[in-house]
Amino acid sequence: MTSPTPFISGRTGRGSAFVSDRSGASHDRFMRLTNWLLLPLGVAVACVLASVAANPSYLEARAIVGQPLPALALIAFILIGMAHAVIGVGSIIIDYVHDANKKALAFVVNTIAGVLIAGVWAVAVALIAVFH
Amino acid sequence: MIEAERASLAERRPLSPHLTVYRMMLTMAMSMAHRITGVALYLGAALLAIYFAGLAAGPGAYPAVSWIVDGVTGKIILVGFVWALYHHLLGGVRHALWDRGILMGPVGREALTQATLFGGVALTALTFYLVTLVRPF
Numbered sequence: 001m002t003s004p005t006p007f008i009s010g011r012t013g014r015g016s017a018f019v020s021d022r023s024g025a026s027h028d029r030f031m032r033l034t035n036w037l038l039l040p041l042g043v044a045v046a047c048v049l050a051s052v053a054a055n056p057s058y059l060e061a062r063a064i065v066g067q068p069l070p071a072l073a074l075i076a077f078i079l080i081g082m083a084h085a086v087i088g089v090g091s092i093i094i095d096y097v098h099d100a101n102k103k104a105l106a107f108v109v110n111t112i113a114g115v116l117i118a119g120v121w122a123v124a125v126a127l128i129a130v131f132h
Numbered sequence: 133m134i135e136a137e138r139a140s141l142a143e144r145r146p147l148s149p150h151l152t153v154y155r156m157m158l159t160m161a162m163s164m165a166h167r168i169t170g171v172a173l174y175l176g177a178a179l180l181a182i183y184f185a186g187l188a189a190g191p192g193a194y195p196a197v198s199w200i201v202d203g204v205t206g207k208i209i210l211v212g213f214v215w216a217l218y219h220h221l222l223g224g225v226r227h228a229l230w231d232r233g234i235l236m237g238p239v240g241r242e243a244l245t246q247a248t249l250f251g252g253v254a255l256t257a258l259t260f261y262l263v264t265l266v267r268p269f
Contacts, residue, residue, distance in 0.1 A: 031224075032224075032227075032228050032231065035221070035224035035225070035227075035228060036228070038221060038224075039221055039224075039225070042217050042218070042221045043259075045217070046214045046217055046218065046255075046256075046259045047259060047262075047263055049180075049201075049210050049213065049214055050210070050214060050259050050260045050263035050264075051263050052201050052210070053201055053206065053207060053210040053211070053260070054260075054263060054264050056198060056201045056202035056206060058187070058191050058194045058198070061187055061201065062187060065184070065187065074184075078177065078181075081173075081177065082177065085170065085173065085174050085177070088167075088170050089170070089171065089174060092167060092170075092171070113174075113178070116181075117174075117177050117178050117181045118181075120181040120182070120184070120185050121177065121180065121181040121184055123188075124181070124184035124185045124187065124188040125184050125188070127188040128184070128187060128188050
């Protein structure tokens, strides 16, 4: 099934691009939306990581990561970023893994890894901020 | 029967030979770099999650994970992660602009691609320079 979408064709203008309105279309919109959200968060996380690189001792690193704004930026970044990453890696799996069983397994591993990484990161940073 | 035919069709379905057919161009190389940096960020996020877990666990656990941010290895990991992050973010902006038909011409698309390539390096250098200068946290 195809249907008109809010995508804008470079050739014919707004609303005229037609795509297959299946999961790919919603994924594409989600990837673009999260890209914009990750821009400011990414800059903030880059600054936090550069600060930790300059001050890598235990007390200094905890003092940097445990502040409210850096902690919030780190948590928001990983939650939005891993949702973005799981779909991004999913598209790589679709492109390069063609065996149905291996593809299904790769999707499961990708999803579990994404949830684990985001969960460990977010809980750890929250604990550091709470017991700052 | 239909299932068997479908499986047979799927097996014989041609895969895109784009990598071996088209001449390598900067836009194509940057498209590949976008995916490579995305995977690198995924792996880097896993390492950093382990680091934050160690940092949260306390001073006893910290030495086991401090190598992720300390010393030469740590610097390489963090600079690499920040560069991959900026490169990937700018790549996403490039794709979002192209979605809207902006800078799609032969000159514009090359200029935008080069801007994202050099922008990633410049923003990484600027971040590490400014953070040591200003110490925002």
